[in-house]
Structures are given as C-alpha cells and as structure tokens.
Amino acid sequence: MAAEAVLTFVAEGILNKVLSLAREEFSHAWGFKAELGRLRKSLTDIERFLVDVADQPRDRPESIEKWVKELKDVAHEAEDVLDEFQYEVDRRKVEIQNHMRKKVLNFFSLSNPLAFRLKMAHKIQKINASLVDLKSNASVLGLVSKSKDATPRGNRGERQTNAFIGRDEVTVGRKDDVSKIVTTLTDSKYNQENLAVMAIVGMAGLGKTTLAKSVYNEDSVHKFFQKRIWVCVSNTFDVNLVLLRILEQLNPAKAPSKDNQNALLMFLSEELKDKRYLLVLDDVWNEDSEKWENLMDCLSKLYSTKGSKIVVTTRSSIVASTSEKLLPRHQLRILSVDECWSIMKDKAFSNNSAQIAPEFQTIGREIAENCGGVPLVAKVLGGILATKRRVDEWLSFKDSRIWKNLSKREDRIMSVLRLSFDNLESPSLKQCFAYCSMFKKDFEIRRDNLIQLWMAQGLLHPSSSESKDMEDIGNEYFDILLQSSLFQDATMSDNGIVSKCKMHDLVHDLAELVSKSESLMEDLCGRDNTLEIQHVARVSTSTLEKIPQRSAVKLRSLFSDDGEVPSNILPQFKALRVLNLSNASIEEFPDSIGRLKHLRYLDISETRFKALPSSIGKLYNLQTLKATNCALKEFPKELQNLINLRHIYFDKSVKFPQKLRRLTCLQTLPYFSVGNETGRRIEELAGLKQLKGELIICNLEHVKNGEEAKKAMLVDKTKVHHLTFRWTEGRSTTDNSEEDDDVLDDRSTTNNNEERNVLEGLRPHLELKSLSIENFMGDKFPSWMMSRSLLLNNLNKIQLLGCEKCGGVPPLGHLPNLTELKISRMASLKCIGVEFYGRLSVWASLVELSIENWKNLTSIEIKGGKVSLTSLQRLTIGSCDELSSLHILAALPHQCPSLQEVNISGCPKLALFGVESSSAEEEKEWCISDLRTMTSLRLLRIQSCERLESWVSRMRFPLSLETLSIGGLPNSEILPSLDNLNSLRDLTIISLPNIKYLPTGLQSLPRLNQLHIGPLSEELDSFPNFQVGSLTHLTRLELWGWPKLKSLPQQIQHLTSLTYLGLHQFDGVDTLPEWLANFTSLTYLLIQNCKNLLNLPSVEAMQRLTKLQTLYISGCHPLLKQRCTRDSGTYWPMISHIPDITMAFIFLLACCGVFQDASILFPIGDEYWATNAHFS
Known part of the structure; x- marks a missing residue:
C-alpha cells in the first residue's frame, strides 16, 4: 500500500x-x-x-x-x-x-x-x-x-452525502449504439434461428456493461422478448454455474445443485419453453471455444422460440470471435472530447451545469482531452474536479505532471484512477479504499459490513473535537468513495440510502495495486515477501499453513471464503482484527479463540457450529459478531463480558444470555426476548442508549405493568428507527382455572388494562420511521398513538397485527410520510370512520394499504374526509366477513391513478355503495366498472365477494393487466370480456357454479402463461369449449371438474407447451386419455380428488412423457394406488422412469381409526416412506 x-x-x-x-x-x-x-x-x-x-x-x-x-x-x-x-x-x-x-x-x-x-x-x-x-x-x-x-476533518461534512449521479452516462454519446443494437436484436431477419449471439467489445471502462443495461431495459426489447436474463460471468466460466445463474434469475425456487446439469436443463426448459428470450452474459473472459460450445449446446436444448438472442460483453476480441454467432459484432467506440466534458461537468457540478463560468468551461475541455475517450475516466475526473471550486485549482490540475509521458490509453486510465485515489482527502480514507481489495471482483459490498470491517482495522477514529462515532465517519467515507466513482452499481434501501455497491474491475485493480504489499489474495507460489502480509483472503489451507510464524503473528485479517481453516493454526494469528469464518468447514469452534486479544470482527454465519466456547467472553475488543443461518442454539453467558460489542446479528431462535444491559456500546440488536427472570426483563434495554436501526421486542406479556415498561427508556433511543412490539400469538389474557364468568371477565379486563399500560410505557421517540404492534390484547391503543398532538409524524410504515381486543384505531390519516399501512385481526372493531382518516387530505404518500382478517368490521367510510390516494399502488382487503361498505372501491377509477395491484377476497357482504342499493347507484356501478383508464393496473383479484358479482360481470379491464383472478361468486352467470388483453399472463376463473360459458377473448391471449379454470355449472355435460390455438405460451394449466363430466376437455390435448398440468375433482372420469402423451414438455402432473379414477394411459403413452419429473396422485380410487405400487403394481413399469411419485390415499385401520390423507412417496432409490400422515 x-x-x-x-x-x-x-x-x-x-x-x-x-x-x-x-x-x-x-x-x-x-x-x-x-x-x-x-x-x-x-x-x-x-x-x-x-x-x-x-x-x-x-x-x-x-x-x-x-x-x-x-x-x-x-x-x-x-x-x-x-x-x-x-x-x-x-x-x-x-x-x-x-x-x-x-x-x-x-x-x-x-x-x-x-x-x-x-x-x-x-x-x-x-x-x-x-x-x-x-x-x-x-x-x-x-x-x-x-x-x-x-484538510481538517471537520470539512468532511461539506460534501453532500446524497449527491449521487443524476443520470446515466449512457445517454452521453451512446444513443446511436443503443438504437443500433436494439434494431439488430429485434430485426426479423435474425429470427429464423433458435439462438443468435452478439458480442459488445471494448476496452475496460468504455461502458460495455452500462450500454448492455440500457439495451436490456429498452421498452421495445421488453416487448419483443418474453424473458430477459442478466448473468455476470466474470473470470470463472463454469457452464453449469452459468446455467444455475440463469435459472436463479428465472425462478430461484427451482434452483438445484449446479452439479446436476440434467436437472438444470429440465427446469430451464420449463421456464423457457416456447419463449423468446434475451440473455446478457456480462464481462466474459473465457477464450476456450470448447466451453462456449458446451454452453451453446445446452441452451439449444431448451426448446425456446426462434429469435432468442445472447449478448456478450467482453474486452477480448478472441472471446468475441469464439462466442459470436450470426449477429454482427458491436465494437464500442471511444467518446469524443465534448462527450467526455459533458460527463465531467455533470459530475463536477452535480448536474447543475447550465450556469458554468466560461473559465471553467475552457479549462474543463482541456482536461477532458486527457480522458482518452473513456467514460469511467471522465466520471472519475469529474469527481475530482467537484472538490476544486477555484479556477486556479483547475489550472493547477490541468498542468499537473501526471499527464506527461502517458502515451498508452491503458496507462492514462490507471493514472487517472490513481489520481482519484491520491485526491482522497485523508490517509485513513485511502486505507479504507485499499481494504476493499479483500472482496472478489464483482462482489456486492454491503455498506454496513464494509464500515464494520474498516472499524475493526482501526481506520475510523474520530478526533477529540468531534462528536461523531466511528460508524458516522465510516458512512461519510463510503459516500465520498461513491461520489468519487470508486464505487458504482449502487443499490438503494427503502429509506433512500445506498446500502450496497460494487467496484468496477479497473477500480478493483487499483485497490489491489495500492494494497499489494500487505494483502495476499492468491495461493503462495514461491513468494518471499510474506513478512509484510497483513490481510489474507481467498487462499487455500495449504497456503495458510505455509505462512511463517513470524509473519502469522502480524496478520490482521483472515477471510475463509467458504474454505477450511484448521482450528489449530488460529492461535498463531495473534494480531487478528478480522476473522471471517462464514461458510467455513469447521465442525467445532476452537476454545483458543479467546487468545485473540485484538479481535474486533467475527463472522461465523452459515456454519455448523452448535455452540460457542466460553472463552469468547475474553474477546473484550470485539465490536461485531455475526452468527446468522447457523446451527447455534444459544450464546454462552460469558457474552455479557464483551463490553465493546457494537453490532450483533443472530437468528431469532438463538437464546441470548442474561444481563444484556452491560453491553452499553451495542448499536445493532435484531431481537430482544423479554423474560421473567432477573437479567432478562425489559429494563435490560435501559442501558443500551446507542441502539440504532431496527429493534424487535418479543414476549411482551412478561412485562408486568406500565412502570416496568418505562424502564426500557425507548423514548430516549432516538436512533432506533424501526420498532416492533410483539406479544406471543395465541395466548389467553386469562388462565384456565375453573372460575365463574364474572371473575374471568374481571380478570380479563384487568389484564387488558395492564397490556394497555405496558404499551403506554413503551412510548417511542418522535423520529420513529416504522412501527409494528403484534398480538396486543389491550382494549385501547396508548395515548401516544391516539392523540393527534402526539402523533409520530415521521412514520412511513405502520403494522397493527392481531390487536383483537382494541375497539378503535388510532388517527393515522394525517401522517404526511406514511407509505405503507397494514392492519389485520382486529376482531373487536366494527367500523372505521372519519376519526381514522381525519378531515383534511388523506394519505397523499400512501403506497400500500392492507386490511385483512377483521371478523366484525362492517364498514370503512371515507365520507367526511377529502380522499387523496394518488400514490396508492397496492390495495388488499381480505377475510372481512361482515364488511358491507368500502367507499374506496367507488373511488378506484378516478382517485387512485397509480394503482397497480387490487386484491379483494373473503368479503361476502361487501357492496360498492353499502347495504342499500338503488337504480341510481346501479348506474354508478356501471360507470365505475370501466377500469380502462387505470393504465397502471397490473393485478386484479376478486374472490368470494358475492355482492360484487354484478360489478365484476360489467368490468372492462385496462390493457395493462397482467394477472386476473375471479372466483367464489356463486350467482355470477356472465364473465367480463377478455378482448385485447395482450399483456395478460396469469388467468384464474374458479368456483363459479352458475357459469356456463367462458369469457370472450380467452382464445386470443398471446402472452397467457398460466390458466386455472373450474368448477363451473354442474348442469353442463361437458367442459365449455374454448379455442386454444393462440395460447402458444401456456405452460401451466389447472382444471377443476364436476360430477357430470365423463371425460377431460378434448381441446387441451393441443396445448403441447404445458410443463405443469393439474386435474381436480373429475369424479366421472375413470381413465386418463391416450392423448396425455402429447404433453412431451410436461414436468409435473397433479391428479387430485378424482375419486373414481382407476386407469392411467397405456405404457407407450406414459413413457413418452420423458421430461416428467413429478407425478402426484391424491384422493383417487384405492385400486389406482395398488396398481402403482413399487415393483409389484401393474402400472409400475409405465411410471418407474419418473423420479418423484407420490400416491396419497385414504384407508381404514381397524385398531387405530382412520388414517387420513396419507401419502406414500416412491422415489427411484431403494426406499419408500410415508409422508403427510394424519390419524384421527
């Protein structure tokens, strides 16, 4: 360094x-x-x-x-x-x-x-x-x-920590590139092949990835390709790993082991069958043509629609020659001086470049000549110039000796990057940047984790004149590196703060360059300068064992990176500040950990450790401890000795030791579980004055009264922004003693009052951003929620879940920043009125509103308030049995222009205009059934809302609709038209016993991917006819029958793109048809509750289903189960090729009663076993 x-x-x-x-x-x-x-x-x-x-x-x-x-x-x-x-x-x-x-x-x-x-x-x-x-x-x-x-440290604060890049540089000098690539990718003359490949080639820093992202997000590309996938390949070109990353983008729930290529291809075929897709492989280095041909061979087996394309970004012309197929190569040009100056001035003047003094313009253009036409260099130079506000500083920079004797563009780029490094204002900030070399290239760096690592290395020391803590300085440093373009690909958190980032490969090279004398990131091969090594990452066990003792005692960082770290060598590393054992293959945590006196950061996440040794209590310098997703059950009691611990991460199932109050430096504490015994009571939180971020307090029923609750002193914890109060679900506010009803009522009232007092005593500070109250059994909310004068005006998220005894809701309508409101399981409340919303404008910022599981709620009225739901995007109303009035429904078309999702279900009494109806209101109902003006609407679900039937039948949907679900409407006889819904991908029409005809337009849904239909009218002798010719993208089909049906609908045999088929309640069907063999792409077949089904298709038909992975048969005739019995069943030869077979059935046990819904699993292996077995 x-x-x-x-x-x-x-x-x-x-x-x-x-x-x-x-x-x-x-x-x-x-x-x-x-x-x-x-x-x-x-x-x-x-x-x-x-x-x-x-x-x-x-x-x-x-x-x-x-x-x-x-x-x-x-x-x-x-x-x-x-x-x-x-x-x-x-x-x-x-x-x-x-x-x-x-x-x-x-x-x-x-x-x-x-x-x-x-x-x-x-x-x-x-x-x-x-x-x-x-x-x-x-x-x-x-x-x-x-x-x-x-520069004095205090000047650090002069930088704007939220001044990020205002617009993407791809708009500077790259519009023609975008247009040309998009035209090529969508040109019909390249659509005759199943797969074509284009390479975008250019030197490092030229903007290949940024250009590819811009192409990827173009509207015309989105419309042309049914699926788009982005995979960063980087240095390691492992075919199976690339396939796995593709599948993770499409459906992460299906991702198998990367070693099972057949399974990967099977699942990819299911996702991409008959779909045109765009795959971007970013940052490819592989020059091995055999590996590339292997990948192309795998992708060619996916049966995708002709016209699928691959875009490869690479620095290497050899890679381009190896990979490109059919499509012309796109060689990325360098930018002009004017284009570079445009990027520089936007960065230097924070996009306010309209009024730049002529002197700066002249000097800036001259400096731009040194960019070499590379956007990355222009960004970095702009970041440097942003710190120089005087003309003489710009002149001095222009005349710097750094520009002399730099003939090669590559040298110029690295020199500019080095100049950006040199321009960092303090040695500690430079060292913080250099430490980032510990991460792999293209690694997503978490802001909080990086700051904790810097802190562990002692790089974040406030001066005696500063009131800031180490984390504050770390956040400033992070923002400076981001503003200097040394960090990129920023990911924003919900609160608008950059929480993750990456480093450009060239910037990572710079970090490695300035830290190479102290860091070891590769296995030793005769290296003789190990005495200087301070930090080690990504090395093998053998390399760790080769480090000489005199070097080992100086080591300050050790990252295991999924490898093995012999526990016997840890004591050698006496100076360690950072020990990252996440994913390490160590079975037992060594007791010798207690000897690492200097250790400040310890990560044991994703390990098999079941216990920590008591010696961990000797790590008095430890600041950060991470133990998530591991086998740990509880922390040792000695954890209370870690008086410098600032951040601890663990799963909620892990038991925390007593006497938490001693950890007075603690800032991060994900959970606190209240107990009855001394050392576990809520007063333990009182001394934790530095807590920040999110805090979940569980088991609040153990707090006796309001005075005890006040001892937590939450009102003083002004840096805790997200707070959850959680009582245990399902508990009773009375015991089970045999006392008369009056006594029990008195006791219940007393307990309810105490819980109300407890919540009163838990009053938070006024700067709180998020509040969740769960399973509260008090009869009223506390005064700090009910009084408008005490409102928490900074709240942006509120959840009230399971507050079943509360008879009223707090006045939340005036909260100016509220974006998310979820209320569920409030059994005692019958009406929500103006006291909830307020009399002024309501919720102008609200994005999501969810009201569910209110047994006795009858109405939600907005009368008396001026509704302003212009920002509302997601509305959910569910399982409110008595709800009859919801005026917000009538406001949907004109008051909620941003609405994207509407879910209304389980509200059988709900009507648009209340219980009483008139012809005038019916006329209004007709008017508001026209939803075509709601151009943002993507999802609409109406389920089990009988009194909305006439509204639903008259609906006219917006063309933007992608998901539509209608069901549980017993009196509906007409379904709305689906004409022109070209964006619809998922359609559900279920439990409509009076429907005899399917909706018009069903046969003309070009993008429909999933279809769920039935049961319909039991008067029908056959399934309603619908044309399937245009449903070429349909991959999932589920049908429900009824007793009169004697066969499956014939038309579905032509849906050969299906990968999933579910058949339910076809009681009149005893034999599956031979045409089932047409579904050659089928991977999952579900047959459920077809009680008379005895026969499968023929051996020949079943064995044509070569891609079938799962066969699940449940609730069918008992003889069918016998015929499918492993080895001995007559149907076994025809289904033995299927990897997973489940037969669920019902039978009687003479001695044990009824064995309900037992499932027998027949895998290909030598064993079988029962699952989902329930006795009654």
Whole structure:
C-alpha cells in the first residue's frame, strides 16, 4: 500500500489511542507516564517526516522505501502494545463488574501482577528506541521535517452525502449504439434461428456493461422478448454455474445443485419453453471455444422460440470471435472530447451545469482531452474536479505532471484512477479504499459490513473535537468513495440510502495495486515477501499453513471464503482484527479463540457450529459478531463480558444470555426476548442508549405493568428507527382455572388494562420511521398513538397485527410520510370512520394499504374526509366477513391513478355503495366498472365477494393487466370480456357454479402463461369449449371438474407447451386419455380428488412423457394406488422412469381409526416412506 496512505494514519491513530488511554486508568500508570510521553513525541516528530515522504515522487530512492517499511513495522508494534493496554483496561473493568476483584480500583495498584508491568515497560522502551533510530536515519536520508497541512476533518461534512449521479452516462454519446443494437436484436431477419449471439467489445471502462443495461431495459426489447436474463460471468466460466445463474434469475425456487446439469436443463426448459428470450452474459473472459460450445449446446436444448438472442460483453476480441454467432459484432467506440466534458461537468457540478463560468468551461475541455475517450475516466475526473471550486485549482490540475509521458490509453486510465485515489482527502480514507481489495471482483459490498470491517482495522477514529462515532465517519467515507466513482452499481434501501455497491474491475485493480504489499489474495507460489502480509483472503489451507510464524503473528485479517481453516493454526494469528469464518468447514469452534486479544470482527454465519466456547467472553475488543443461518442454539453467558460489542446479528431462535444491559456500546440488536427472570426483563434495554436501526421486542406479556415498561427508556433511543412490539400469538389474557364468568371477565379486563399500560410505557421517540404492534390484547391503543398532538409524524410504515381486543384505531390519516399501512385481526372493531382518516387530505404518500382478517368490521367510510390516494399502488382487503361498505372501491377509477395491484377476497357482504342499493347507484356501478383508464393496473383479484358479482360481470379491464383472478361468486352467470388483453399472463376463473360459458377473448391471449379454470355449472355435460390455438405460451394449466363430466376437455390435448398440468375433482372420469402423451414438455402432473379414477394411459403413452419429473396422485380410487405400487403394481413399469411419485390415499385401520390423507412417496432409490400422515 502507498506508504503515505498508511503510515501517517497509523501514527495519527496511535496518537489518538495514547491520548484516549491516558484519559482513563493510564493516569495511574506512573511507571509508564514518561515512556508514553516520549512515544507520543516521537510519533509526532515522525509524522512530520512523513509529510516530506508524501511530497516526493513515487519512484523515490529504495533507501527511503526501506525506511518507510521499518517505520510501518514499528508503528504496528506500537499499535499492538497500546491495544494490549486497552485490553487489560477492559479486562479489569469486566472483573470489577463480575465482582471477581471487588477491591481493585486503580489500574496499576500494588496488587496487580508485576510481570505485566515489566513486560509492557520493556516493549514501550524498545519501541521508543526504534523510533529514535528512525528519526536519526530520516535526517541521514535527507528527509525534512514539515508541518502537516491536511484538510481538517471537520470539512468532511461539506460534501453532500446524497449527491449521487443524476443520470446515466449512457445517454452521453451512446444513443446511436443503443438504437443500433436494439434494431439488430429485434430485426426479423435474425429470427429464423433458435439462438443468435452478439458480442459488445471494448476496452475496460468504455461502458460495455452500462450500454448492455440500457439495451436490456429498452421498452421495445421488453416487448419483443418474453424473458430477459442478466448473468455476470466474470473470470470463472463454469457452464453449469452459468446455467444455475440463469435459472436463479428465472425462478430461484427451482434452483438445484449446479452439479446436476440434467436437472438444470429440465427446469430451464420449463421456464423457457416456447419463449423468446434475451440473455446478457456480462464481462466474459473465457477464450476456450470448447466451453462456449458446451454452453451453446445446452441452451439449444431448451426448446425456446426462434429469435432468442445472447449478448456478450467482453474486452477480448478472441472471446468475441469464439462466442459470436450470426449477429454482427458491436465494437464500442471511444467518446469524443465534448462527450467526455459533458460527463465531467455533470459530475463536477452535480448536474447543475447550465450556469458554468466560461473559465471553467475552457479549462474543463482541456482536461477532458486527457480522458482518452473513456467514460469511467471522465466520471472519475469529474469527481475530482467537484472538490476544486477555484479556477486556479483547475489550472493547477490541468498542468499537473501526471499527464506527461502517458502515451498508452491503458496507462492514462490507471493514472487517472490513481489520481482519484491520491485526491482522497485523508490517509485513513485511502486505507479504507485499499481494504476493499479483500472482496472478489464483482462482489456486492454491503455498506454496513464494509464500515464494520474498516472499524475493526482501526481506520475510523474520530478526533477529540468531534462528536461523531466511528460508524458516522465510516458512512461519510463510503459516500465520498461513491461520489468519487470508486464505487458504482449502487443499490438503494427503502429509506433512500445506498446500502450496497460494487467496484468496477479497473477500480478493483487499483485497490489491489495500492494494497499489494500487505494483502495476499492468491495461493503462495514461491513468494518471499510474506513478512509484510497483513490481510489474507481467498487462499487455500495449504497456503495458510505455509505462512511463517513470524509473519502469522502480524496478520490482521483472515477471510475463509467458504474454505477450511484448521482450528489449530488460529492461535498463531495473534494480531487478528478480522476473522471471517462464514461458510467455513469447521465442525467445532476452537476454545483458543479467546487468545485473540485484538479481535474486533467475527463472522461465523452459515456454519455448523452448535455452540460457542466460553472463552469468547475474553474477546473484550470485539465490536461485531455475526452468527446468522447457523446451527447455534444459544450464546454462552460469558457474552455479557464483551463490553465493546457494537453490532450483533443472530437468528431469532438463538437464546441470548442474561444481563444484556452491560453491553452499553451495542448499536445493532435484531431481537430482544423479554423474560421473567432477573437479567432478562425489559429494563435490560435501559442501558443500551446507542441502539440504532431496527429493534424487535418479543414476549411482551412478561412485562408486568406500565412502570416496568418505562424502564426500557425507548423514548430516549432516538436512533432506533424501526420498532416492533410483539406479544406471543395465541395466548389467553386469562388462565384456565375453573372460575365463574364474572371473575374471568374481571380478570380479563384487568389484564387488558395492564397490556394497555405496558404499551403506554413503551412510548417511542418522535423520529420513529416504522412501527409494528403484534398480538396486543389491550382494549385501547396508548395515548401516544391516539392523540393527534402526539402523533409520530415521521412514520412511513405502520403494522397493527392481531390487536383483537382494541375497539378503535388510532388517527393515522394525517401522517404526511406514511407509505405503507397494514392492519389485520382486529376482531373487536366494527367500523372505521372519519376519526381514522381525519378531515383534511388523506394519505397523499400512501403506497400500500392492507386490511385483512377483521371478523366484525362492517364498514370503512371515507365520507367526511377529502380522499387523496394518488400514490396508492397496492390495495388488499381480505377475510372481512361482515364488511358491507368500502367507499374506496367507488373511488378506484378516478382517485387512485397509480394503482397497480387490487386484491379483494373473503368479503361476502361487501357492496360498492353499502347495504342499500338503488337504480341510481346501479348506474354508478356501471360507470365505475370501466377500469380502462387505470393504465397502471397490473393485478386484479376478486374472490368470494358475492355482492360484487354484478360489478365484476360489467368490468372492462385496462390493457395493462397482467394477472386476473375471479372466483367464489356463486350467482355470477356472465364473465367480463377478455378482448385485447395482450399483456395478460396469469388467468384464474374458479368456483363459479352458475357459469356456463367462458369469457370472450380467452382464445386470443398471446402472452397467457398460466390458466386455472373450474368448477363451473354442474348442469353442463361437458367442459365449455374454448379455442386454444393462440395460447402458444401456456405452460401451466389447472382444471377443476364436476360430477357430470365423463371425460377431460378434448381441446387441451393441443396445448403441447404445458410443463405443469393439474386435474381436480373429475369424479366421472375413470381413465386418463391416450392423448396425455402429447404433453412431451410436461414436468409435473397433479391428479387430485378424482375419486373414481382407476386407469392411467397405456405404457407407450406414459413413457413418452420423458421430461416428467413429478407425478402426484391424491384422493383417487384405492385400486389406482395398488396398481402403482413399487415393483409389484401393474402400472409400475409405465411410471418407474419418473423420479418423484407420490400416491396419497385414504384407508381404514381397524385398531387405530382412520388414517387420513396419507401419502406414500416412491422415489427411484431403494426406499419408500410415508409422508403427510394424519390419524384421527
């Protein structure tokens, strides 16, 4: 790593530590006061020499480089020594708290071990002597002591942490490229082949990926291809891995092991059968034609529609020659100077480039000549210029020596990137950037995890004049790197903050370059400079074992990266700050972990560890502990000793130890489960004043009263933005003792009042963003929710779930920022009126509204308020048995222009205009049945709402509709037309016992992918006829029959693209037809509750179903089960080729009663077993 980037910060960091320690128990360490003073003075003097080192050219003499390395080693030794002091300070604190040494008050009292004092004194004297020698050598080498003239830390805040790139650079100079590629991909002359390949070729940083993304997201491409898939290939070209990533994009639930190519191809065929798709393979490096041909051979077996295309982005013309097929190569040109300047000025002036002074324009264009036509360089230069606001600074930058002697474009790109690195304002920020080399290329970096890693390395030290904590500085650094274009592909979280990012390959190369002297990211092959290694990632066990002992003791980071880490070598790495064992193949956690005194970050996620050793309680410096998705059941009680722990992640099933209050530095705590015993009560939260982010408090029934609840002091936890209050579901507010009803009612009322008081005492702060209250049994919500004067105006999400005793809802209509509201299971509430919405404009920001499972709710009225639901996108009303009035329905077409999804189900009494109806209202009903103006609507479900039948029958749907589900309407006789619904992909028409005709337009749905129909009118002797000729994309079909039907509908035999077929309740059918063999693409066949079904098709027919993976037969004739019995059944030879066979049946057991819905699974292997077995 660049010396000036590391060593100045190391010295600065050690100074901060010395000062910090001196303010604590070190004031009593009289034996060290003089030595610590000399150490501080020596480091200050050395820091002045480093200023001179930083001013020298990079090709400085080797003697200076040697001096720098020696200084680095001494500085790290000093850091470790001071860290040991801090460890001892914390150890003594814990001992005092544990009452192990009640009389120990001072750090170095006479009762403390003399050996430790002598050892530390000797180490500090040795370091001071080394620093004296280094100071002397610096003068001999001609280094000059200079005053440090760095930008004050306080200026970091002047940068706008939310000033991200305003528009995509692909619009600058790439519109013609986009148009040309889109035209080629959609040109009919290239649609005669099943698969064609285009290569986009260009040097690094030229914008290949950005261009491909722009093409990928073009509307015309979206309309032309039924499926679009994006896979980043990068360095490793594994055919099976590419297939797996394709499948994960299409349907992650189906993804099998990547080693099973047959299964991968089967599932991919199911997803892509008769579909035209676009596959983008980004950043391909493979030049092996055999591997490419293997991939193409696999993709050619998927039976996709002609006209499917692959776009490959690559730097290599050899890759392009290997991969391209039929389509012309697209060679990406460099940008002009004007185009580069356009990108630069947008970045430099935050897109406000309309009023740029002429002087900046002139200088900027000259600087743009140095971009070499590369967009990435233009972005980086723009980021650098954004920090320079004076004309003389731009002139100085233009005339910089960095531009001289750079003839190759590649050299120019790396030099500009290096310039961006050099422009980072502090050595610690440079070191933070360099540390990112620990991640693989194209790795998605999580913001919070990266900051925690930086923190563990000691890179985020606030100055004594700052009130910020380490995480605040880390967030500033992250935003600076993002603004400098050293991070890209930002992913935003729900709260508008960038939560994830990636690094461009060239930027990653730069990070590796500036950190190469300290980092080992590949296996050792005769490397002889391992003494400098500080960080290790992505290496084998054999390489770990090769690291010499004298190097191992200096190691500060170890990432296992899914590999094996021998537990016996961990104690060698005594200086470790970061230990990432996620996915490591270690069965038992070593007790020796307690010896890693410096450890600050430990990740054991995705491991098989069932327990942690008690020695983990000795990791007094630990800041971050991650234990998610692992076999851990509980933390050891010694966890309470980790007094510096700031972030802990674990699954909700893991039991947390008692005395949580001692972890006073804790900021991240996903769950807190309240208990009855001392050390588990809610008051444990009181001391956790630093908590941030999300907090879920469970088992609140263990809180006795409101006064006890107040002890959590949630109102003071202003950095907790997402809060969940959760009582245990299904509990009773009374016990089961045999007492008369009056006594039980009194007790229930008392308990309800106590729960109300508890929630009252849990009042949060006013800045809360998200609130969820679950299974609350109080009869009223607390005053801090019911009073408008106390409203939490910053809330954007509210969930009230299972508050069954509450007789009213809080007034939420005036919350200006509310975007999501979900209310469920409020049995006591009968009406929602104006007190809920308010009398002014209502919910202008609301995006999602969900009201479900209200047994007694009769009406939701908006009368008396001015409705403003212009932002509403998702509306769900479900399982409200008594609901009769919902005025929002009448407002749908004109008051909800942004609505995308409407789900209304299980509301049998619901009508558009209430219980009473008139001819005038029927006329209104007709008018609002026309939904064609709702051009944003994508999904509409109306299920089991009998009184909406006439409205549904008159509906006219918008052309944008993609999913339509109508069912559970017993009196409906007419279904609305489906004409011109060319976007419809999923159609459900079920449980309509009076329907005799299917809707018009069903035969003309070109994109229909899934169809579910029946049962219909039992008067019909045959299934209603519908033409299937145009349903060429249909892959999933489910049909429900009725008693009069003696056969399956004949027309479905022509749906040969089916991959899933479900047949239900065809009681009149005893034999499956021979034409079932036409479904050669079928992978799943479900036959359920066809009680008279005895016979399968012939052997020849069944064996033509070569792709069938699952056969599930349930509730059919018992003889069918016998005929399918493994080996002995007459039908076994015709179905033995099917991997998974399930036969569910009903039979009587003389001694045990009825064995209901038992399932027998017959896999291909040697065993079979019963599943889903239930006795009654």
